[in-house]
Amino acid sequence: MAFTLLYLFVILAAPVKKINQINSSFNDTITPDKLDKAYPDPDNPDLFNLYKEKIFLESRLEMAKTGMIGIVVNLDDSLLNIEIDGINLHKAYISRYKVSRLFSSIDNKAYLGLLSHPFTTNYNWDTFDKEPIVVKKAPKDTIEAAKQATVPDSVKTGPAYVTMNLDYNIQLCLYQEKGSVWAMLYRFFFMSGRRFRQAGESIRGAVTFKIPEYRPVIKIYVPKDDLVTIYRALATDAKVVVKL
Amino acid sequence: MFHKISEWFKRFRTEEFKNSSSYKNIKAGLWIILTIIIYIYLIPLIPEYTTGIFHSGHRPDSLEQLGQSTEKLIRTTENSIKRLEKKFNGLSSKSTYLVVNTTENEFYLFRNQKVIRQGVCSTGSYILLESGEEEKWIFKTPKGQFRIQGKITSPVWRKPDWAFVEEGLPIPPQEHESRYEHGVLGDYALSLGHGYLIHGTLYQRFLGLPVTHGCIRLNDDDLETVYHNLSIGSKVFIY
Numbered sequence: 001m002a003f004t005l006l007y008l009f010v011i012l013a014a015p016v017k018k019i020n021q022i023n024s025s026f027n028d029t030i031t032p033d034k035l036d037k038a039y040p041d042p043d044n045p046d047l048f049n050l051y052k053e054k055i056f057l058e059s060r061l062e063m064a065k066t067g068m069i070g071i072v073v074n075l076d077d078s079l080l081n082i083e084i085d086g087i088n089l090h091k092a093y094i095s096r097y098k099v100s101r102l103f104s105s106i107d108n109k110a111y112l113g114l115l116s117h118p119f120t121t122n123y124n125w126d127t128f129d130k131e132p133i134v135v136k137k138a139p140k141d142t143i144e145a146a147k148q149a150t151v152p153d154s155v156k157t158g159p160a161y162v163t164m165n166l167d168y169n170i171q172l173c174l175y176q177e178k179g180s181v182w183a184m185l186y187r188f189f190f191m192s193g194r195r196f197r198q199a200g201e202s203i204r205g206a207v208t209f210k211i212p213e214y215r216p217v218i219k220i221y222v223p224k225d226d227l228v229t230i231y232r233a234l235a236t237d238a239k240v241v242v243k244l
Numbered sequence: 245m246f247h248k249i250s251e252w253f254k255r256f257r258t259e260e261f262k263n264s265s266s267y268k269n270i271k272a273g274l275w276i277i278l279t280i281i282i283y284i285y286l287i288p289l290i291p292e293y294t295t296g297i298f299h300s301g302h303r304p305d306s307l308e309q310l311g312q313s314t315e316k317l318i319r320t321t322e323n324s325i326k327r328l329e330k331k332f333n334g335l336s337s338k339s340t341y342l343v344v345n346t347t348e349n350e351f352y353l354f355r356n357q358k359v360i361r362q363g364v365c366s367t368g369s370y371i372l373l374e375s376g377e378e379e380k381w382i383f384k385t386p387k388g389q390f391r392i393q394g395k396i397t398s399p400v401w402r403k404p405d406w407a408f409v410e411e412g413l414p415i416p417p418q419e420h421e422s423r424y425e426h427g428v429l430g431d432y433a434l435s436l437g438h439g440y441l442i443h444g445t446l447y448q449r450f451l452g453l454p455v456t457h458g459c460i461r462l463n464d465d466d467l468e469t470v471y472h473n474l475s476i477g478s479k480v481f482i483y
Contacts, residue, residue: 141412
């Protein structure tokens with residue numbers, strides 16, 4: 001019972017710690033001066049909405065400078081795009097999404113600071129190959145080569161679920177929107193993997209009296225074909241621009 | 245059927261069964277499952293609903309009285325958004341460019357930000373050809389931004405080593421006549437650099453499938469349109 005209470009405590013304390021961490025990183029360091037200058041009076045609702053628009057454009061411009069394919073998550077317009085050099089390459093419509101409450105709990109200034117630059121992906125979990133490589137041994141002669149010749153198949157995949165770990169340990173989850181019972185079961189196991197990892201950290205935290213790392217989530221549902229196309233287009237360290 | 249089920253339940257309720265090891269195992273198993281559900285699935289859900297309860301004061305939802313300085317700030321911000329939008333839209337090329345989707349094996353030819361032609365193509369097969377321990381070739385189409393480096397009519401394919409290895413043939417000397425094949429690349433080819441080409445194909449039935457060694461294959465009509473619309477230096481975006 002005592003352990004359960006301790007476990008509950010660390011789980012509840014984790015997001016609070018994260019909120020304070022994000023707030024302080026944009027309030028206590030050198031950046032606030034710049035933030036105050038760039039976004040004065042962020043608590044004014046009219047200004048805040050304009051600033052949101054401004055940082056979205058600034059982030060996309062910054063991403064365009066990298067010359068790499070990046071991803072744009074625009075929850076305001078329910079759109080998921082990939083862009084390179086400011087040119088839209090592929091667009092997918094987000095059917096539904098869920099965002100951790102953390103994003104609406106941080107300070108306005110911290111919110112603007114957090115989203116004013118593109119995030120960088122540092123780790124991915126997926127249920128399909130990013131590069132569907134098929135290994136083929138070189139045939140010894142023309143007879144073996146003829147035997148190896150097959151009618152090519154299109155690169156289709158099974159259930160498509162992806163989690164991208166971004167800066168500040170924000171997790172961008174891209175899930176296929178519809179699917180069979182098998183696909184739903186697959187999603188349950190895929191999500192369970194994340195839950196088990198997080199629970200493991202929390203249990204360790206409860207045992208060692210240390211508040212674990214909280215990972216805020218942006219969960220997006222898009223059509224499967226779009227998801228596969230978008231994910232395969234990205235480099236492993238792709239930039240991500242988010243508008244919440 | 246119902247009779248059988250009630251018999252089972254009766255068996256479970258007997259003292260004899262309650263003292264058996266199977267009963268204890270089932271009970272322990274259920275406890276483990278319940279613990280996992282509580283610890284892994286239920287308790288971690290709580291912060292999803294409680295986070296931020298004590299962090300009020302964020303996102304003001306009531307409009308404040310606008311002071312003169314705020315109005316000025318709003319105007320300044322609106323102007324800077326307009327400038328940024330102009331700058332961002334300026335990035336979108338008004339000239340002609342090609343976009344290739346390697347997952348769906350489709351292409352889109354743009355002019356003035358409008359699609360003027362679209363269709364199917366063939367891109368890299370993702371086959372990793374291994375010859376012994378040392379030599380390996382991967383047949384994938386590179387992704388990113390490219391520029392047309394050269395334009396060729398009636399191209400001749402100079403077969404690289406892997407083309408012979410793949411067919412189980414011995415590799416001929418570099419300038420051997422068996423390396424040159426006429427007519428297999430169609431009427432035109434556009435070079436993207438590093439040996440990658442946009443060209444035609446004899447295998448039209450495979451268009452729309454990932455079958456190439458890294459080049460982009462188009463059908464004859466599409467290739468002609470692309471060839472005549474893109475010039476040297478035109479951008480090609482592959483994703």
